Amino acid sequence: MDNTTRSELKYRGTQCLNCKIPLESSDRFCPNCGQLNSTKKISVFDIIEELMGSVFSYDSKLRKTLTALILRPGKITSEFIKxxxxxxxxxxxxxxxITILYFLMISYNSDFSSIDEFWNNELLQDSLHIETTLQQIKDASTNKEDTALIDSLITKYSPKEKNDNLDLDPKAYFAELEQKPMFNTIYDKTVYFFNGIQAKKYRQYEDALSRLKIESTLENKTAFSIAKSSYKSYHHPGSFFENLVSKLPFVIFFYLPVFSIFIWLVYPKRKFYYIDHLIFSFHTQTLFILLLIITFLIKWFFNINLHWIALIVFLLYLYKSMRGFYKEKRFKTIVKFIYLNTIFLILALFSFSMILFVSALTY
Structure with a gap:
């Protein structure tokens, strides 16, 4: 940044005002902390000038980064680590x-509340109508086989799960569950709590303990938390997906360092450190997010879906980046390209499953 007014020779001091080390009149900036060598009292004009200088400086960096990222696959990483x-x-x-920008665009353009309305006003109402109709047919039927079949259909189309255990002594029922394996116990307790919440018997954990007269344990609290999150997700799926989308940028940000370990493992003899592979991962995935932003804008303005083309372009770009950065022969690059993409897909599915489970648990 060129601060022409404040950096004039007449304003230069003999000591840095920030870190106090001695300076020469020829020093425009402090060699220790980088602060501008100026004793001039700062004005509003100076603040605006510094702000505009910072903006244009970042704009210049951004332009050069985008140009190198798009036109020189792999080489931007080489230059950066050198x-x-x-x-x-x-x-x-x-x-x-870039990732946060992309997911903000998705959130802004996606009407998740309409999913809630459709689910509650259409599907659940239709399910309730089907259950009522089947109940009427059952009442008019005298054939035991038909009645059994209708009962199974009512259970299938009912908007809420049936659980006869709700009518039993809760304390005795929970004591019986303690004899089962841990995961089976948590599952059965979760179903029990879910049906209690569905029946509006309680909404908070403390209310459930008081009404059911059971003790507070880690197992009970976990089961209730899962049940409550499941209930909210079931009745408000749009809000759940909105909450999920908001977490994805952070998941991806912490997912790439794990994936970079696998890149490091397939290039053990190259003179690269783990951080070099990590930078390579972030550069290539940034290009992928940029492609998604472009396809999103095209879909938004022209209603043309180009996501498959974006994926193909990215795969070609990734291959060129691997060739440009690691400089291995075509056959080796192709083999490692297939292997790394397979690992990437497996890790992506695992990460998405985990965030889906955690979101359902904490929603």
Whole structure:
């Protein structure tokens, strides 16, 4: 940033105002902390000038980063790890910013509340209508086989699960469950709590303990938390997915360091450190998010879906990046390309399953 007014020779001091080390009049910036060597009292004009300088400086970095990222696959990573860092934006911060922007665009353009309305006003109402109709047919039927069949259909189409155990002594029922394996116990307790919440017998954990006259244990609290989250997700699926989407940028940000370990393992003889593979991962995935943003905008403005084309373009880009950065022959690159993409898909599915489970548990 060129601060022409405050950096004039007449304003330069002999000591840094920030870290107090001695300075020469030829020093425009402090060699220790980088602060501008100026004793001029700051004005509103100076603040605006610094702000605009910072914006244009970032804009210049952004332009150079995008150009290198798109036109020189793999080479931007090579230049960055070799020390050319002032030219490009920080790969981690840039990726995080782009990812958050993309998911904000999705959230803004997606009407998740309409899912809740459709689910509650259409599907659950239809389910209730089907159950009522089947009950009427059952009442008019005299054939035991038909009655049994109708009972199974009522259970299938009922908007809430049936659990005859709700009518039993809760304390005795929970004591009986303690004899089962832990996961079976938690599942049965979760179903029990879910049906109690569904029947509006209680909404909070303390209310459930008081009404059921059971003790507070870690197992009971876990089962109740799962039941309550499941109830909210069941009746408000749109809000649940909105909550899930808001967490995805953070999941992806922490997922890539794990994936970079596998890249490190397939290039053991190369003169690269783990951080180099990590930077490579962030650079390539940033390009993928940029492609998704472009396809999103095309879909938004022109109603043309190009996601498959974006995926193909990214796979070609990834191959070129691996060739450009690791500089191995085509056959080796293709084999490692297939292997790493398989690992990426497995890890992505595992990560998504975990975040889906955690979101359902904590929603």
């Amino acid at each position: 020390g050319k860092r002032a030219t490009y934006t920080n790969p981690f911060r840039f990726f995080f910013s």
